[in-house]
Amino acid sequence: MSRFRSMGVALLLLLVASQATAGDFEAHRPNYVLWPYFTGLNTDDWASEDTQLKFQLSVCLSVIDPIHLYAGYTQTSRVLLQEGSDPLIHDFNPEVYFDWELLQFGWEHESNGVAGEDSRAWNRAFAQVRLVGPFAGLQFTLEPQLWYAFDVSPETEKILEDRAFSDRVGGTVRLTGKSEKAFLYVEGGQSRFLGMIGINLISSWKSWYTTVQYFDGRGDSVLEFDRYTKSAGVGITFAP
Numbered sequence: 001m002s003r004f005r006s007m008g009v010a011l012l013l014l015l016v017a018s019q020a021t022a023g024d025f026e027a028h029r030p031n032y033v034l035w036p037y038f039t040g041l042n043t044d045d046w047a048s049e050d051t052q053l054k055f056q057l058s059v060c061l062s063v064i065d066p067i068h069l070y071a072g073y074t075q076t077s078r079v080l081l082q083e084g085s086d087p088l089i090h091d092f093n094p095e096v097y098f099d100w101e102l103l104q105f106g107w108e109h110e111s112n113g114v115a116g117e118d119s120r121a122w123n124r125a126f127a128q129v130r131l132v133g134p135f136a137g138l139q140f141t142l143e144p145q146l147w148y149a150f151d152v153s154p155e156t157e158k159i160l161e162d163r164a165f166s167d168r169v170g171g172t173v174r175l176t177g178k179s180e181k182a183f184l185y186v187e188g189g190q191s192r193f194l195g196m197i198g199i200n201l202i203s204s205w206k207s208w209y210t211t212v213q214y215f216d217g218r219g220d221s222v223l224e225f226d227r228y229t230k231s232a233g234v235g236i237t238f239a240p
Contacts, residue, residue: 027240028072029058030185030196034213037078037233039220052088053079054213054233058240068099072108078221089221097126104128104143111153112223120222122152122159138177138184146171159225162191162218176239183209183239192217198237211237 037054060072074093092113097106104127111121128145149160149168164170170190177184183198193216198209215231218224 025059025061027058027238028060029074030056030237030239031058032056032196032211032213032235032237034211034233034235037213037231037235039078039229039231041230041232042228052233054235063096069096070099070106071096076221089223091222102130104130110222112221114223117155118223119153120156120159120225122149122156122222124149135177138179138182141174141176143174143176144171145173156222156225159219159222162226163189165190178239180206183211183237185239192219196237198239207238209237209239211235 032055034054036051038051054077056074056076058072058074060070063069063071072095074091074095076091076093078089080088090113091110093108093110095106095108097104097108105125107123107125109121109123112119114120124147126145126147128143131142133140147170149164149170152160152168160168160170172187172189175184175186181200183196183200185194185196187194194213195215196211196213198211200206200209211234213231213233213235215229218226218228220227220229220231
């Protein structure tokens with residue numbers, strides 16, 4: 001896939017996500033395109049020609065309104081921007097959950113959609129609370145989550161050593177802050193940290209932000225769940 005074709009596909013997906021609220025779909029987690037995206041910043045052998053494009057599409061849909069049942073889908077992809085290169089890594093993350101404002105619980109699956117030795121897949125039952133409030137001009141949402149892992153593929157069992165607190169139980173914390181001018185997203189758990197900061201430079205596009213993303217830890221993708229890396233990129237974000 002050529003460099004410009006890859007970037008075009010990523011921008012198209014982001015445009016679709018930005019228009020999701022016009023129909024039945026809603027933006028779920030941040031939707032973004034990052035280019036350039038640098039990986040392996042903690043090593044001495046990374047090179048600028050290995051610069052990647054990273055994009056994420058994330059939407060959700062109300063399935064049964066009276067009981068607040070939702071379905072969500074998030075896909076994160078990274079592409080090496082060289083002539084003839086194919087997408088390097090995909091993460092597929094479908095989920096089904098109940099959302100009762102302050103309490104959410106459900107099931108989610110994460111895999112890379114590959115068979116054989118490179119297959120990575122696991123499932124989690126989760127419960128989380130949502131705390132909302134204003135601070136420093138931003139509307140913040142704090143979502144601490146506990147999960148229980150099950151049906152973990154043999155190739156992915158080791159992921160529990162990094163992400164679980166004990167046996168198959170683990171947790172994550174998400175913090176989102178948003179206003180018309182700025183956007184903050186932080187996600188952390190055992191062995192991993194992801195942070196994003198965005199500034200709205202186009203006042204008429206109130207949900208679009210130029211953004212910087214930084215990752216430090218293991219599991220920048222489910223394929224690399226046991227690899228420690230530091231990564232960073234710049235791009236644009238459509239914040240939920």
